[in-house]
Amino acid sequence: MCSCGKLKGIIIVGFEENSETYIDTQFPINICEFLGVNPNLLKDLVEQHLNKKMEPNYVEMKLNGEISVASFYSGFSFRHYVGKPNFAIIIFLSQDDVLSNEFEGMMRRIAHELLPKREALNFDDILGQYYEMLKKEELTSYWEEIIEGETSVIVVKKKEEEKQNTEEIEDVKGEIVEEQMIQVSSADFLQENEDLKAEITELQNLIEEKKSKIRELTRKFTELMSENTKKTEEIQSLKEEIREQYIKLEKWSQQMADLNENNAKLMNDVKNLNQKIIERDDFLKEKERKIEELKGKLTGEEEFDKKAKVMLQEKGDLVTINISLNSEIESLEKEIKNLKNEVEKTQNQITIHIDTIFNLKKEIKVFKKKSSAKDEEKEKLKDQSLDLKKEIKVLRRERDHYKKIVKENNLL
Numbered sequence: 001m002c003s004c005g006k007l008k009g010i011i012i013v014g015f016e017e018n019s020e021t022y023i024d025t026q027f028p029i030n031i032c033e034f035l036g037v038n039p040n041l042l043k044d045l046v047e048q049h050l051n052k053k054m055e056p057n058y059v060e061m062k063l064n065g066e067i068s069v070a071s072f073y074s075g076f077s078f079r080h081y082v083g084k085p086n087f088a089i090i091i092f093l094s095q096d097d098v099l100s101n102e103f104e105g106m107m108r109r110i111a112h113e114l115l116p117k118r119e120a121l122n123f124d125d126i127l128g129q130y131y132e133m134l135k136k137e138e139l140t141s142y143w144e145e146i147i148e149g150e151t152s153v154i155v156v157k158k159k160e161e162e163k164q165n166t167e168e169i170e171d172v173k174g175e176i177v178e179e180q181m182i183q184v185s186s187a188d189f190l191q192e193n194e195d196l197k198a199e200i201t202e203l204q205n206l207i208e209e210k211k212s213k214i215r216e217l218t219r220k221f222t223e224l225m226s227e228n229t230k231k232t233e234e235i236q237s238l239k240e241e242i243r244e245q246y247i248k249l250e251k252w253s254q255q256m257a258d259l260n261e262n263n264a265k266l267m268n269d270v271k272n273l274n275q276k277i278i279e280r281d282d283f284l285k286e287k288e289r290k291i292e293e294l295k296g297k298l299t300g301e302e303e304f305d306k307k308a309k310v311m312l313q314e315k316g317d318l319v320t321i322n323i324s325l326n327s328e329i330e331s332l333e334k335e336i337k338n339l340k341n342e343v344e345k346t347q348n349q350i351t352i353h354i355d356t357i358f359n360l361k362k363e364i365k366v367f368k369k370k371s372s373a374k375d376e377e378k379e380k381l382k383d384q385s386l387d388l389k390k391e392i393k394v395l396r397r398e399r400d401h402y403k404k405i406v407k408e409n410n411l412l
Helices: 031-035 043-050 102-117 123-135 160-183 186-298 302-408
Strands: 009-015 021-027 057-063 067-073 087-092 144-147 150-153
Touching (some): 021 123, 043 067, 043 087, 067 102
Antiparallel strands (some): 009 021, 009 087, 067 087
């Protein structure tokens, strides 16, 4: 036996088509708010369930290292499930709760009997009743799973009481059959039996036909879900590539801005050097003009020999200065030439970067078109998936109707 009288609460979690979780219902009504539980906190638990081939499975663990839970996942597809596919029943445990192996079986019974009643108006009340029975250990274990629309025993755990009950039921059935055989004449009974056999055969054929359609639609639904997952992954990959291209574009834009700033500085330096060269040229022209004036005054006048010598000396000094200025001019010209080369290199780099940015923009446009096409395909797949779900639901209702007819008339 297990000591579970201090259970904190129960919730039912559903799954969207993209495996996103949502809290479907809870008891008590505010247990999630009280414990601070949300779909994000259930992420690790959901991953453990879905990693087990999406078949019905049971997990015990702690959420965020603090909240102890026991959880049963009903299964993913319509081929293999307990109660109703794609739901998880989660029990919040207290520190004093000690669970036995029978606890999983009791949770499986809740899934088997409770989940098919999900659309009932009083579902919350029914959930509360099952939760109270679980706390009082009044639920018997259930170890069967639905496979291909039929019941298949997965784990055989038959107790002596269940065997005795089965034997008693069989004895009662035998007595009822004997009484009916005594009351009804042999001819009437045989005719009724033949009619019942024919009706049973017809109903079985109808059921088999519906089962076949359900299997085919389930297969198509599974294929669409797989294709939808692939399309989603491709779209995510394209979005990631676009994001990387945008990052590259930002880097190239930053480099181009830096190069433009460096180019502006170089152009300003060239402008200053050209101004200095012009000023030196004007200075040299002024000196040469003065020398020419002095030469004219000195021609034919001996009394100005001394002044001429001084002038010649000054001329020699000016020639020296001119040589020095020429040397500086040559140095400046070389520097200007180097700066012009750097400017040309910078302009070439800018041209290359502009071409690269243009190509990146073209690639981004292509990626956006691909992403848009993938989104359209994804919407189409969603519409097809909804149509298949509706058709499966109608077929399941027809199948249940025929099963109900068989059961009410005791045709089996």
